[in-house]
Amino acid sequence: MDVLAIVATALWAMLPAYVPNNAAVLAGGGRPIDGGRSWGGRRLLGDGKTWRGTAAGTLAGTALALALNAVYEPVAATLGVVADPFPVVAGLGLALGAMVGDIGASFLKRRTGRERGAAFPGLDQLDFVVGALALATLFAPEWALATFRPSVLVAVVVITPLLHVVTNGIAYALGLKDEPW
Ligand SMILES: CC(C)=CCC/C(C)=C/CC/C(C)=C/CC/C(C)=C/COC[C@@H](COP(=O)(O)O)OC/C=C(\C)CC/C=C(\C)CC/C=C(\C)CCC=C(C)C
Ligand SMILES: Nc1ccn([C@@H]2O[C@H](COP(=O)(O)OP(=O)(O)OP(=O)(O)O)[C@@H](O)[C@H]2O)c(=O)n1
Ligand SMILES: [Mg+2]
Secondary structure (H helix, E strand, O other): OOOOHHHHHHHHHHHHHHHHHHHHHOOOOEEEEEOOOOOOEOOOOOOOOOOHHHHHHHHHHHHHHHHHHHHHHHHHHHHHOOOOOOOOHHHHHHHHHHHHHHHHHHHHHOOOOOOOOOOOOHHHHHHHHHHHHHHHHOOOOOHHHHHHOOHHHHHHHHHHHHHHHHHHHHHHOOOOOOOOO
16 A cells, blocks of 8 residues: 555544544533542543533544445545445444543543643543544454554554644634643
8 A cells, every 4th residue: 555545544444533522522511421520539530521522422423434435435446545434333433432532531631630621642642543443443343453454553643643733723723622632
């Protein structure tokens, strides 16, 4: 695979894991998943992880995977994407995994004394990637292992932090987030 095909495949395959983060920001808020509970004097997760945001993110990512399948032939082939269409369980795994990874990162951030919204460079950019790849591999092992070959994984790990910084900057500029990370 040439570099362009590797990058296009990484972006294409990760879209159902990227968009949940955006959807959660747009639809987030409401009752926190941890119900306000604390552990060791600090919140379990914090008010940044809500049921509505998690549900919206999971739905948006899964729906996007199915939408991408609908345009798979003309778009993926043109972009040089080397991946099979998303099995619905792969879309679900990517989307739910992104949310679970982000929730896990919030748990760790609270345990290390970071308040809600505090930056944790590296973790903030890759938490949802770990969750998405883990759940996609769990739910759809054949598709995930065939799609996320080593070269594509390297592209995901390199590109995602850049995308995360840019889109968080856009969200902050648009007033959608209180901090640009
Ligand atoms: C191109 C297609 C098919 C879909 C793109 C769908 C889409 C919604 C793009 C919007 C990206 C954007 C500019 C959003 C800004 C506004 C917003 C709602 C931001 C809020 O989210 C910020 C942040 C929150 O995450 P956090 O909780 O962890 O802090 O979101 C994190 C961002 C990412 C995880 C990465 C986002 C990247 C994308 C949404 C995809 C970018 C799309 C491409 C690079 C093109 C796809 C290329 C190919 C070859 C398919
Ligand atoms: N499962 C989720 C994830 C995100 N969000 C919404 O998206 C915003 C941005 O998400 P993120 O940056 O991950 O949360 P933070 O507020 O920074 O909280 P934390 O410090 O726990 O990351 C959150 O404030 C929240 O409004 C949500 O409601 N539910
Ligand atoms: Mg944050």
